[in-house]
Amino acid sequence: MGSQRMAEVIDKRVMLDLDLCIECRSCSAACYYAHTDLPIVQYAELLVGKLPVICRQCEEAACVAVCPAEAMYRDEQGVAKRSLAMCRGCGSCVQACPFGVLDPELTRHSPAKCDLCEERVSAGLEPRCVAACPTEALRFAVPREMEQEGLLVLGARAAGHHPLKRR
Amino acid sequence: MAEGAQARCYFCSLLCPVEAERTPADRFLPAYPTREDGLRGLCGRGHATCELAGHPERRNLALLRTGGVERPLPLAQALAELAALLKGVWDPGAVALLVDGNLPAEDIAAAGLFAEHCLEGAAWSVFLPPSDEALLRGLGGSGEPPSPDELAQADATLVVGDPFTSHPIIAGPLLKAKLASREATLAVIDSIANVTSRFATQWLAVPPGLEPWALARVARELGAPRDALGPLADDEGAAELDALSSDLGRLAETLRRAERPVLLLAPELTRTGAPVALAVAARAIAQAAKAKVLPLTCYGNARAALALASNAGATPLVELLRRLQAGELRALMVLGGDPTASLPSGLSREALENLEVLVVAESLPTLTGEGADVILPLALAAEAGGTVVDCFGRAGTAEPLVLPPRGAVAGRALLAALAQELATALPTVGAPEAGRLELPVAPPTESLLKGVSAPGKVGEEEFWLLGTSSPVHYDVSTLTRFASWARVMEPAAQAAVSPELGRQLGVEAGDELRLSSAAAEVSLACVVREDLGERIVVASGNFPEVRGLFGWPVPVKGDRLPSGPVTVTAKAVSPMTAGSEHG
Numbered sequence: 001m002g003s004q005r006m007a008e009v010i011d012k013r014v015m016l017d018l019d020l021c022i023e024c025r026s027c028s029a030a031c032y033y034a035h036t037d038l039p040i041v042q043y044a045e046l047l048v049g050k051l052p053v054i055c056r057q058c059e060e061a062a063c064v065a066v067c068p069a070e071a072m073y074r075d076e077q078g079v080a081k082r083s084l085a086m087c088r089g090c091g092s093c094v095q096a097c098p099f100g101v102l103d104p105e106l107t108r109h110s111p112a113k114c115d116l117c118e119e120r121v122s123a124g125l126e127p128r129c130v131a132a133c134p135t136e137a138l139r140f141a142v143p144r145e146m147e148q149e150g151l152l153v154l155g156a157r158a159a160g161h162h163p164l165k166r167r
Numbered sequence: 168m169a170e171g172a173q174a175r176c177y178f179c180s181l182l183c184p185v186e187a188e189r190t191p192a193d194r195f196l197p198a199y200p201t202r203e204d205g206l207r208g209l210c211g212r213g214h215a216t217c218e219l220a221g222h223p224e225r226r227n228l229a230l231l232r233t234g235g236v237e238r239p240l241p242l243a244q245a246l247a248e249l250a251a252l253l254k255g256v257w258d259p260g261a262v263a264l265l266v267d268g269n270l271p272a273e274d275i276a277a278a279g280l281f282a283e284h285c286l287e288g289a290a291w292s293v294f295l296p297p298s299d300e301a302l303l304r305g306l307g308g309s310g311e312p313p314s315p316d317e318l319a320q321a322d323a324t325l326v327v328g329d330p331f332t333s334h335p336i337i338a339g340p341l342l343k344a345k346l347a348s349r350e351a352t353l354a355v356i357d358s359i360a361n362v363t364s365r366f367a368t369q370w371l372a373v374p375p376g377l378e379p380w381a382l383a384r385v386a387r388e389l390g391a392p393r394d395a396l397g398p399l400a401d402d403e404g405a406a407e408l409d410a411l412s413s414d415l416g417r418l419a420e421t422l423r424r425a426e427r428p429v430l431l432l433a434p435e436l437t438r439t440g441a442p443v444a445l446a447v448a449a450r451a452i453a454q455a456a457k458a459k460v461l462p463l464t465c466y467g468n469a470r471a472a473l474a475l476a477s478n479a480g481a482t483p484l485v486e487l488l489r490r491l492q493a494g495e496l497r498a499l500m501v502l503g504g505d506p507t508a509s510l511p512s513g514l515s516r517e518a519l520e521n522l523e524v525l526v527v528a529e530s531l532p533t534l535t536g537e538g539a540d541v542i543l544p545l546a547l548a549a550e551a552g553g554t555v556v557d558c559f560g561r562a563g564t565a566e567p568l569v570l571p572p573r574g575a576v577a578g579r580a581l582l583a584a585l586a587q588e589l590a591t592a593l594p595t596v597g598a599p600e601a602g603r604l605e606l607p608v609a610p611p612t613e614s615l616l617k618g619v620s621a622p623g624k625v626g627e628e629e630f631w632l633l634g635t636s637s638p639v640h641y642d643v644s645t646l647t648r649f650a651s652w653a654r655v656m657e658p659a660a661q662a663a664v665s666p667e668l669g670r671q672l673g674v675e676a677g678d679e680l681r682l683s684s685a686a687a688e689v690s691l692a693c694v695v696r697e698d699l700g701e702r703i704v705v706a707s708g709n710f711p712e713v714r715g716l717f718g719w720p721v722p723v724k725g726d727r728l729p730s731g732p733v734t735v736t737a738k739a740v741s742p743m744t745a746g747s748e749h750g
Contacts (some may be wrong), residue, residue: 020342021339022331022332022335022362022363022366023362023638024210024331024332024335024338024638025211025638025639025656026208026210026211026213026214026638027207028211028213028336028652028656029214029215030197030209030214031209032652032655033194033196033197033214033217033652034196036192044673060476075734086238114691128701130215131199131208132199132208132209132210133207133208133210133336134206134208134209134210134335134336134339135337135338135339135342136207136339160174
């Protein structure tokens with residue numbers, strides 16, 4: 001049971017359905033308050049829109065590989081996290097992340113890092129950003145399940161041709 | 168409400184349930200209670216509810232200001248001194264009480280009883296943002312709003328405004344409805360492209376302030392009788408809508424064919440023209456198309472507040488402001504909110520300084536309280552608990568989110584304690600009866616729309632100033648500006664112009680733009696937006712300095728407070744473009 005729960009946690013990711021995102025930034029507020037005011041949910045500015053960009057919890061996380069202080073690590077549940085105590089603020093992880101989800105602005109010497117709201121996920125709840133989302137644009141799901149729905153999994157999904165004109 | 172008694176967020180009329188979890192670091196974090204009405208999530212402002220409860224600037228002591236000296240006092244002592252002050256200016260005709268409409272119904276009812284029994288019949292008014300009051304007055308008696316389920320099953324939804332921004336939680340059922348079938352339509356009427364319009368099947372870019380007249384044309388296409396529209400039927404001053412005739416006709420046809428049409432009104436105080444006229448036109452459409460109308464207001468408890476004010480004979484807000492500005496009041500008690508921030512000209516510092524005694528009960532330091540003689544510590548609405556009515560017309564009990572800080576008390580308790588000091592007795596206030604929470608039936612259309620006219624054209628040297636809300640800040644009277652997240656996300660007001668207007672004015676992104684209206688002048692950082700019209704400037708309407716641009720005439724004229732866009736002149740203020748001026 002325990003190992004099944006661990007596997008389940010590793011498999012699920014926070015996915016963005018672009019067609020449902022209304023840019024309300026509720027996800028940002030949820031993350032901000034839960035993580036001692038660190039802005040973890042980043043936003044990509046696309047023309048007049050702001051779209052959330054959230055840690056992909058990569059299987060081979062570049063931020064973990066590049067960290068010289070082992071401050072970025074993967075815990076026993078497979079969640080890539082940052083240790084505040086070990087972090088020296090070198091910013092290597094910020095540069096290494098291929099998705100740009102780590103804010104280059106350091107807060108109290110350290111970049112903010114998504115921890116998948118571990119205390120909630122361990123209790124069977126969704127991460128806060130997902131729970132706060134009013135339209136279910138953010139979903140906490142296994143990528144292959146999303147693929148079975150016919151969604152292209154790149155951390156985001158867009159069915160329309162124009163990024164700001166939703167279908 | 169369907170979920171049973173829970174704590175509520177008061178930052179909009181959806182009154183979303185919210186719970187507070189205490190963390191090991193001794194902070195309150197919002198939890199996400201399960202909802203049974205199909206709505207989900209909690210917007211950024213809802214998250215701020217928990218922060219405000221534990222905010223370091225919370226008032227938990229009374230303050231007495233005399234001769235420029237500020238003395239903190241325990242509440243009981245402050246109330247005793249306040250009673251003495253009030254007796255010194257005793258004249259029921261010159262004392263008034265202004266209670267914030269975003270408090271629980273029990274606090275509002277207590278204010279009315281206090282004015283009647285303890286202030287010998289002094290005037291009392293309920294503060295509501297003018298657009299909230301106008302919208303709800305216009306819709307009174309128009310039937311039940313749709314439920315969240317009915318919203319999610321609508322096959323044609325007509326929206327005025329940008330509810331995805333102003334009321335994000337409503338987006339869930341609206342998108343469900345739109346995605347349910349290819350035939351489902353979502354039409355948006357607004358003067359600027361907004362977030363909701365990006366999801367729309369049809370967006371009508373109506374000239375600023377003409378939204379009610381656009382709806383009136385749709386109503387006429389649907390066969391609404393002329394007397395249902397009053398002066399809106401004559402269309403005077405709305406010739407600019409001629410270019411949209413076929414679009415409006417198409418919209419009417421969509422509503423006519425729909426089996427489950429819904430109208431959703433989300434007017435912005437600083438952008439949408441004549442909310443009372445909007446309500447009248449929406450009612451006419453609803454009758455003709457057999458649709459339901461959902462009004463979305465800024466204030467969470469606006470419906471209950473207006474119902475109580477109307478049914479208990481409160482003085483209209485516009486009348487109280489007129490008396491204040493005319494110097495007819497010697498003492499004013501303000502219970503909750505921050506009306507000066509919301510209506511800077513209506514409750515200007517100058518008008519308040521004319522008072523001999525200004526008492527402000529506040530939860531956080533407000534602009535209204537800056538010059539007050541007595542400050543009383545007030546519990547937040549979410550801490551007080553009580554009866555609320557949401558935009559769906561569902562009345563229920565809001566439980567206290569958390570206990571208020573020691574020293575702060577709910578409005579009803581404050582008034583009861585003051586009543587004792589005045590050697591009077593405040594009748595016990597219980598949950599209001601259902602009948603008292605019903606919106607009053609709207610007056611006849613002709614009297615409701617008396618004095619309403621189309622905004623007219625903008626002058627050659629002028630531009631329309633449209634205020635916008637955001638999912639971060641909402642009406643300044645709700646104090647969202649104290650939330651740290653809001654300060655991070657939107658630290659300052661900005662003015663947005665189109666690239667063409669930017670070139671005309673000689674400004675680029677980051678430059679400073681000075682806007683001057685009849686009421687005020689302010690300089691704002693400029694941003695450039697591709698999607699704006701040439702004669703439009705858009706600014707964040709929920710910062711006090713921008714709100715000042717939308718000031719009302721002094722003295723207050725007419726029998727309703729105006730709202731909607733205003734005209735401004737604009738001037739670049741930057742080293743590179745000094746001397747470049749239009750207007």
